[in-house]
Amino acid sequence: MDLVESDPQRTSADQLSPLTAFKIRKHSFAMEWQHLETFSFGDGPDLANRLLELVLSGTKRATCWAESQGLLSAEVGKLMVVLDGQGVPKAVLKTIELTKRRFDEVDEAFAYDEGEGDRSLQYWREAHARYFSRLERYTPDMMLWCERFELVERIGRIR
Numbered sequence: 001m002d003l004v005e006s007d008p009q010r011t012s013a014d015q016l017s018p019l020t021a022f023k024i025r026k027h028s029f030a031m032e033w034q035h036l037e038t039f040s041f042g043d044g045p046d047l048a049n050r051l052l053e054l055v056l057s058g059t060k061r062a063t064c065w066a067e068s069q070g071l072l073s074a075e076v077g078k079l080m081v082v083l084d085g086q087g088v089p090k091a092v093l094k095t096i097e098l099t100k101r102r103f104d105e106v107d108e109a110f111a112y113d114e115g116e117g118d119r120s121l122q123y124w125r126e127a128h129a130r131y132f133s134r135l136e137r138y139t140p141d142m143m144l145w146c147e148r149f150e151l152v153e154r155i156g157r158i159r
Helices: 018-035 045-056 108-114 121-134
Strands: 062-066 079-083 089-102 143-154
Touching (some): 062 108, 108 143
Antiparallel strands (some): 079 089
């Protein structure tokens, strides 16, 4: 598909029709995701798939991990590809906020943005205490990296 209009006078993106400029941006971005870093949510395929579905449905917009795991190359503005539980790329996410806080200082707003269960702080604390216990990292005052992100692009099937 030829994405550039045939008029030789149109040389900058500012001069392209809005539809053509959109096609160029969409096409360019779609070609670049293969070079981004990848990750999956959770600690196994089933959890990775469940959490990914929450992201794709628009429910999950935040995540966290133990500070003892390091920064995991996260930084505000960075794009990363999230994989499903089988290692298949499914979406591009962009980090929009990154903060460090103690487990027992996570608030209702962050728990809600994590999108899990009934989205309450109580559910978040119980589910994450179990998760970090499985990883042998849990303490009530453990430090976390808390990240908010946005869904930038779905990879694969168009919905």
